[in-house]
Amino acid sequence: xxxxxxxxxxxxxxxxxxxxxxxxxxxxxxxxxxxxxxxxxxxxxxxxxxxxxxxxxxxxxxxxxxxxxxxxxxxxxxxxxxxxxxxxxxxxxxxxxxxxxxxxxxxxxxxxxxxxxxxxxxx
Amino acid sequence: xxxxxxxxxxxxxxxxxxxxxxxxxxxxxxxxxxxxxxxxxxxxxxxxxxxxxxxxxxxxxxxxxxxxxxxxxxxxxxxxxxxxxxxxxxxxxxxxxxxxxxxxxxxxxxxxxxxxxxxxxxxxxxxxxxxxxxxxxxxxxxxxxxxxxxxxxxxxxxxxxxxxxxxxxxxxxxxxxxxxxxxxxxxxxxxxxxxxxxxxxxxxxxxxxxxxxxxxxxxxxxxxxxxxxxxxxxxxxxxxxxxx
Numbered sequence: 001x002x003x004x005x006x007x008x009x010x011x012x013x014x015x016x017x018x019x020x021x022x023x024x025x026x027x028x029x030x031x032x033x034x035x036x037x038x039x040x041x042x043x044x045x046x047x048x049x050x051x052x053x054x055x056x057x058x059x060x061x062x063x064x065x066x067x068x069x070x071x072x073x074x075x076x077x078x079x080x081x082x083x084x085x086x087x088x089x090x091x092x093x094x095x096x097x098x099x100x101x102x103x104x105x106x107x108x109x110x111x112x113x114x115x116x117x118x119x120x121x122x123x
Numbered sequence: 124x125x126x127x128x129x130x131x132x133x134x135x136x137x138x139x140x141x142x143x144x145x146x147x148x149x150x151x152x153x154x155x156x157x158x159x160x161x162x163x164x165x166x167x168x169x170x171x172x173x174x175x176x177x178x179x180x181x182x183x184x185x186x187x188x189x190x191x192x193x194x195x196x197x198x199x200x201x202x203x204x205x206x207x208x209x210x211x212x213x214x215x216x217x218x219x220x221x222x223x224x225x226x227x228x229x230x231x232x233x234x235x236x237x238x239x240x241x242x243x244x245x246x247x248x249x250x251x252x253x254x255x256x257x258x259x260x261x262x263x264x265x266x267x268x269x270x271x272x273x274x275x276x277x278x279x280x281x282x283x284x285x286x287x288x289x290x291x292x293x294x295x296x297x298x299x300x301x302x303x304x305x306x307x308x309x310x311x312x313x314x315x316x317x318x319x320x321x322x323x324x325x326x327x328x329x330x331x332x333x334x335x336x337x338x339x340x341x342x343x344x345x346x347x348x349x350x351x352x353x354x355x356x357x358x359x360x361x362x363x364x365x366x367x
Contacts, residue, residue: 045257048227063285068233
């Protein structure tokens with residue numbers, strides 16, 4: 001599910017989504033990174049092979065391995081949903097790897113839906 | 124029946140696990156066990172036993188009881204410590220698991236190197252596929268699989284918040300057959316038993332899960348066995364009986 005440009009050539013970016021929503025930035029390494037769609041899954045082995053470059057990955061996996069997977073798949077950002085526990089090691093690794101990490105207090109579906117709707121309305 | 128009391132650390136990673144330190148060579152791991160005066164150790168790299176032959180060679184030379192093992196990642200991403208009676212059986216399991224490892228190429232810069240070594244710290248090869256990935260082996264399948272090889276499967280670090288039976292499945296399947304579980308923090312076992320009735324009939328062991336040799340356990344945890352050998356240890360964990 002990729003994002004289409006509008007005639008003005010705008011993409012949704014990580015910084016725009018923060019502006020337009022209640023998502024809070026935990027690590028903002030590359031604010032202008034374009035969001036090319038949304039991906040939801042919590043099993044890292046599945047994410048590794050199925051997620052796509054530029055996706056916003058909505059998950060509850062707030063551990064250090066999630067950062068490696070996000071980097072491997074060249075994602076635009078990790079969005080930790082549903083009150084997922086975040087550890088400091090994960091955030092440190094995200095800064096080192098230039099991976100954006102945002103936080104949502106909504107469950108996974110509501111978070112993904114919200115981003116999807118924002119993209120539709122604004123791009 | 125006269126039982127022997129052995130100090131143990133049955134869950135140690137080498138430099139073959141991507142998260143394992145470069146200094147965790149098979150020889151160094153055995154060396155550390157000798158320094159710490161541990162009676163029995165097991166090498167349990169993620170989804171592989173390829174560094175076990177080297178470790179066994181060094182362990183035999185130094186009189187440390189060594190068990191070949193691996194830490195299987197099931198399809199549900201649950202970690203299970205697997206101990207085998209011989210290096211040959213471990214390599215048989217290695218072949219089986221290798222064919223079922225989800226094929227993602229390792230990126231050493233992101234995940235770490237995966238080095239196969241000999242007894243003398245020479246690198247003899249590398250594992251190209253990411254070993255911390257899941258296999259297509261389900262949690263249920265692991266137990267009869269190990270049984271068929273004369274080994275034992277032990278749900279790993281069940282108190283951990285990731286990659287554990289309790290964190291990933293959320294409960295203990297009612298038709299479970301394991302008799303021993305591994306807990307990272309032994310003090311939490313009592314609380315876990317209260318929350319999960321199945322654990323009442325289980326033996327608990329606690330290991331270092333060391334990825335750095337300095338994290339290998341001191342000889343403070345003991346197992347009672349009939350025979351000081353991989354077979355003896357495996358039997359004590361398969362059938363804990365009244366000596367839990």
